[in-house]
Amino acid sequence: MAAKKTQAAPGELPVRPGEDPWTAAEVAEARSGLEDEAARLTAEITSSERALAGLMRDSADGAGDDEADTGTKNITREHELALAGNAREMLEQTERALHRLDAGTYGLCEVCGKPIGKARMQAFPRATLCVEDKQKQERRG
Template sequence: MVAKKTPGTATAATSAVPKARGTVDPGDLAVRPGEDPWTPQEVEEARGELESEEARLRAELDSSERALQGLMRDSGDGAGHDEADTGTKNITREHELALAANAREMLSQTEHALERLEAGTYGLCENCGRPIGKARMQAFPRATLCVECKQKQERR
């Protein structure tokens, strides 16, 4: 059985067999009027960039978490340290916490972009449903909003 295809959306297969990874037809990914459709090479480049970013962020997060464990372990060792040493340790710990939180958020966005790519919704604005634009997606692969919706969000 074949699902009905709507322009700018992915075709959904209704068979019980799950789609293999990367089988979304690149031509089904959303583009703005006047833009060329996604090519298989462009989709693979986007996927490769996102997967590379995912691996980098996982390594960064792992490194930050190890650094935090070390800082937490050493934080109780205050004998002989003055207030400046304690303050420096606190600043370093807060910095590592901020880096870890940022890496976690970026990782979440990257994983979401990969899920959208696999689902065929990559390039569709999550707010208004219109195409984000291929050029914007290539420049910022984790984008979830079109330029117009992003501008509205930033003005709030």
């Protein structure tokens, strides 16, 4: 028997003191935006993987290439690898945000456990840290 997927009610998502509770429309908008972002990133990863496969085929057939051609191919391959890695990381963050939305922990700081703030979550839906903890993290480097 499959486990029933539960979702937090809109008014149950955490907010900072003085903020209005999440409305059903705001939660739906956040979910839709995250789902759209996940689809876009998945397509981007697929495209990068195809490009990398082509680059790998081309580099195997490098007979007659001069050093500049080889260097250009290497730079292009490294660039595609970096793009794909970045897209995978963002997809992971996006999927994690969707999971937190379902679990009712969307908008809670993963360090201090306090609400991140609805406005911050609406501006950066993948946020996992409140402003204070994010600043501390950035200072540590």
